[in-house]
Amino acid sequence: xxxxxxxxxxxxxxxxxxxxxxxxxxxxxxxxxxxxxxxxxxxxxxxxxxxxxxxxxxxxxxxxxxxxxxxxxxxxxxxxxxxxxxxxxxxxxxxxxxxxxxxxxxxxxxxxxxxxxxxxxxxxxxxxxxxxxxxxxxxxxxxxxxxxxxxxxxxxxxxxxxxxxxxxxxxxxxxxxxxxxxxxxxxxxxxxxxxxxxxxxxxxxxxxxxxxxxxxxxxxxxxxxxxxxxxxxxxxxxxxxxxxxxxxxxxxxxxxxxxxxxxxxxxxxxxxxxxxxxxxxxxxxxxxxxxxxxxxxxxxxxxxxxxxxxxxxxxxxxxxxxxxxxxxxxxxxxxxxxxxxxxxxxxxxxxxxxxxxxxxxxxxxxxxxxxxxxxxxxxxxxxxxxxxxxxxxxxxxxxxxxxxxxxxxxxxxxxxxxxxxxxxxxxxxxxxxxxxxxxxxxxxxxxxxxxxxxxxxxxxxxxxxxxxxxxxxxxxxxxxxxxxxxx
Amino acid sequence: xxxxxxxxxxxxxxxxxxxxxxxxxxxxxxxxxxxxxxxxxxxxxxxxxxxxxxxxxxxxxxxxxxxxxxxxxxxxxxxxxxxxxxxxxxxxxxxxxxxxx
Numbered sequence: 001x002x003x004x005x006x007x008x009x010x011x012x013x014x015x016x017x018x019x020x021x022x023x024x025x026x027x028x029x030x031x032x033x034x035x036x037x038x039x040x041x042x043x044x045x046x047x048x049x050x051x052x053x054x055x056x057x058x059x060x061x062x063x064x065x066x067x068x069x070x071x072x073x074x075x076x077x078x079x080x081x082x083x084x085x086x087x088x089x090x091x092x093x094x095x096x097x098x099x100x101x102x103x104x105x106x107x108x109x110x111x112x113x114x115x116x117x118x119x120x121x122x123x124x125x126x127x128x129x130x131x132x133x134x135x136x137x138x139x140x141x142x143x144x145x146x147x148x149x150x151x152x153x154x155x156x157x158x159x160x161x162x163x164x165x166x167x168x169x170x171x172x173x174x175x176x177x178x179x180x181x182x183x184x185x186x187x188x189x190x191x192x193x194x195x196x197x198x199x200x201x202x203x204x205x206x207x208x209x210x211x212x213x214x215x216x217x218x219x220x221x222x223x224x225x226x227x228x229x230x231x232x233x234x235x236x237x238x239x240x241x242x243x244x245x246x247x248x249x250x251x252x253x254x255x256x257x258x259x260x261x262x263x264x265x266x267x268x269x270x271x272x273x274x275x276x277x278x279x280x281x282x283x284x285x286x287x288x289x290x291x292x293x294x295x296x297x298x299x300x301x302x303x304x305x306x307x308x309x310x311x312x313x314x315x316x317x318x319x320x321x322x323x324x325x326x327x328x329x330x331x332x333x334x335x336x337x338x339x340x341x342x343x344x345x346x347x348x349x350x351x352x353x354x355x356x357x358x359x360x361x362x363x364x365x366x367x368x369x370x371x372x373x374x375x376x377x378x379x380x381x382x383x384x385x386x387x388x389x390x391x392x393x394x395x396x397x398x399x400x401x402x403x404x405x406x407x408x409x410x411x412x413x414x415x416x417x418x419x420x421x422x423x424x425x426x427x428x429x430x431x432x433x434x435x436x437x438x439x440x441x442x443x444x445x446x447x448x449x450x451x452x453x454x455x456x457x458x459x460x461x462x463x464x465x466x467x468x469x470x471x472x473x474x475x476x477x478x479x480x481x482x483x484x485x486x487x
Numbered sequence: 488x489x490x491x492x493x494x495x496x497x498x499x500x501x502x503x504x505x506x507x508x509x510x511x512x513x514x515x516x517x518x519x520x521x522x523x524x525x526x527x528x529x530x531x532x533x534x535x536x537x538x539x540x541x542x543x544x545x546x547x548x549x550x551x552x553x554x555x556x557x558x559x560x561x562x563x564x565x566x567x568x569x570x571x572x573x574x575x576x577x578x579x580x581x582x583x584x585x586x587x588x
């Protein structure tokens with residue numbers, strides 16, 4: 001006979017996510033009833049919701065409990081991921097208010113509603129304590145993002161990117177689920193903490209084919225979401241076709257959430273198997289960063305280039321994953337936040353390079369843009385410096401934390417390959433800056449002056465990038481505290 | 488009991504493989520999507536089998552969520568296919584080449 005215990009309704013543990021979901025529903029309702037002027041306030045309403053979620057999140061700092069019968073882990077790790085997600089959502093919404101003028105298709109309440117629901121799913125992925133939760137949160141996030149990718153309905157490219165993302169995403173979640181099923185069959189539980197306890201208690205079950213097969217299939221599923229080689233092929237297509245602000249959201253939020261789930265499942269659930277998966281991930285990390293950087297060099301479209309660069313960043317993050325010490329995982333969290341600020345900022349600048357439904361995303365369109373649009377040029381340079389890992393930007397500190405820990409733990413070759421890759425990446429990153437400041441424009445383009453909200457979003461992101469690069473200790477301490485408190 | 492379990496598991500794996508092979512080989516978007524649904528059906532059968540073998544309800548809950556999510560995915564997927572058909576007049580995956588595949 002199975003015991004059924006009614007779990008206590010612990011609203012405090014899910015308050016930030018609850019606020020995100022309620023705001024999403026409110027936005028949807030207001031969108032139905034508001035006419036004309038009311039619609040323009042939808043963005044402000046969504047922003048208010050995200051800020052409220054952020055405040056309640058900061059107040060809950062230091063909470064360390066498992067709620068809803070182990071389904072949800074309100075711990076430090078989840079706290080940090082939710083923090084990244086809230087920041088990413090805030091900046092994306094702030095940048096989208098400007099994007100509405102360039103791309104009229106997205107002027108709709110559903111846009112903000114879906115973005116908030118995606119954030120809700122992402123945040124739960126970081127907090128999930130059970131494979132069921134991970135699956136449901138992952139799909140909440142993914143389904144919202146499929147729609148967002150195809151939001152520019154007048155543009156065939158956007159729809160095509162939604163279609164590709166949808167089919168490949170559904171295909172990958174099939175693999176992920178089969179992996180869950182096999183592990184469940186071997187261990188008899190879907191609870192991540194109990195999985196870890198089971199494997200520790202039964203060491204002879206570790207190399208059961210069902211466990212290894214399940215782990216491999218889960219690696220495929222998660223690898224797809226984080227754009228790990230060889231499951232990265234969808235990334236450039238989807239990133240290029242999707243509306244630019246959505247691309248920034250996908251590149252940062254989805255990656256943070258997927259890495260969070262990956263870390264929790266592998267470091268808590270599969271901790272006793274670490275020796276087995278480290279080797280595979282070592283190779284994956286090396287190939288992911290190398291392929292990403294090498295292919296990025298030959299791109300002519302800046303969104304595609306940044307897509308390949310985001311694959312390379314996934315590779316650097318995987319280095320932290322392979323090293324796996326507490327400091328390396330803190331480095332991953334720090335890197336995810338630094339990467340989020342820089343990428344959201346860069347994609348926001350690209351989204352501002354447009355006029356009346358037309359966007360200029362070819363690399364050549366950026367020729368001479370640095371002097372023509374000094375503000376956008378300056379912002380882009382800061383973000384590019386951060387991605388390339390040039391001090392004093394945040395990306396440098398992120399790489400420093402990860403690679404120095406790799407060397408300390410004996411992964412010297414991985415660190416060397418990582419540094420070589422950073423040098424390769426300088427070529428195409430600096431190419432953008434050279435184009436902006438040292439080349440004459442090839443064709444006359446005019447863009448709309450960025451709205452105040454866009455200037456605010458870029459300034460916040462740029463300030464954060466520099467702040468995290470020059471005074472990293474606050475965020476670094478937060479990241480270390482968060483990793484210590486993983487349950 | 489053990490024999491029954493392996494029969495169900497073999498069935499689940501066969502369904503999953505048929506679905507995966509179809510999703511890779513077929514070129515019509517709707518057929519590909521149906522193949523993905525076959526994969527999910529295989530996964531569901533595996534979950535129910537393990538749930539019975541392990542005497543735990545987790546697997547059955549998972550199947551409920553898989554069905555709910557599959558329904559949501561179908562809604563979104565068919566909407567995207569419809570949009571694509573209006574735009575391109577076809578849902579043949581080989582014809583989508585605006586973005587380098």
